[in-house]
Amino acid sequence: MSHSYTFLCTHFVFSTKGRAPLLTPDMIPRLLDYAGGIFRASRSILLAANAVPDHVHLLADVHPSAAHADLMREVKSRTSSFVREAFPAMEWSGWQNGYGAFSVSRSGIEAVKVYIARQEDHHKRMSFQEEFIALLQRHGIEYDERYVWGD
Secondary structure (H helix, E strand, O other): OOOOOOOOEEEEEEEEHHHOOOOOOOOHHHHHHHHHHHHHHOOOEEEEEEEEOOEEEEEEEOOOOOOHHHHHHHHHHHHHHHHHHHOOOOOOOOEOOOOEEEEOOHHHHHHHHHHHHOHHHHOOOOOHHHHHHHHHHHOOOOOOHHHHOOO
């Protein structure tokens, strides 16, 4: 086979350091647009994005040349710098260490898009910590809760 054929759709989730509610309604669209540019630069496509005060959800079709860890390091580093520059009055402490990355099948994309779009309503019933543990469990990812929240 002379070509590579891939579909690497991934749902990324990460929070602010200490899950501090720092993301404001005026900053979120700019932050997500900036993140979209980072994905485009890596030849990846940001399919859906949303954020609430303490965390971000990104759904992306990741180009096969982009390693997920490198892409997230770039997204988190560059968006953190963006927040510091664009919102200098904010007491920005940065992002938590680590992230969640969950594979999404083509048939699951629409459901994940709806899930991401409805974050505000979702978090009226469930905390970020509860949501993240539920995502780990739903995807069969083993974890030790002592190490999940290290910042």
